[in-house]
Amino acid sequence: MRDEVDGLVEAWRAERPDLDVAPLQVLSRVSRLARHLDRARRTVFTDHGLEPWEFDVLAELRRSGAPYELSPGRLLRATLVTSGTMTNRIDRLAAAGLVRRRPDPADKRGVLVRLTDEGRERVDAALEALLGYEESILEPMPSGERTALAALLRSLLSPLDE
Helix, strand or coil: CCCHHHHHHHHHHHHCCCCCCHHHHHHHHHHHHHHHHHHHHHHHHHHCCCCHHHHHHHHHHHHCCCCCEECHHHHHHHHCCCHHHHHHHHHHHHHCCCEEEEEECCEEEEEEEEECHHHHHHHHHHHHHHHHHHHHHHCCCCHHHHHHHHHHHHHHHHHHHC
């Protein structure tokens, strides 16, 4: 079975035989898959009234477990944004009724950000829809191949996340 990347690699080999274009075999496919997934995520999130960044913040709070509450510092480290960006995001989520702030009892100068019931319902519904779509992509792949692919991608990604 040929795909777009096979044609791309073939063309580069013909035009630049002096270069080893083998990395394109893997990374161009990863890049194309990422674009497809990004488009699908945006569609799913829009269907649930969320922007991708809103989902990321709400999901981080939801994964933290009850009472679904974290400091802004924890949220910015988890989502890889600056403190100014996180403050703006929390303001917007609070205005939408998806999170609320409360004073941090352990730090009189700090605040905690808590997921509201509406925020939890919205992120849960978006996650269910997203997982349904992602499962449909992976459906043709046997379980063992999924496990092997996950391990290979982990070994590729781990050094980049350090």
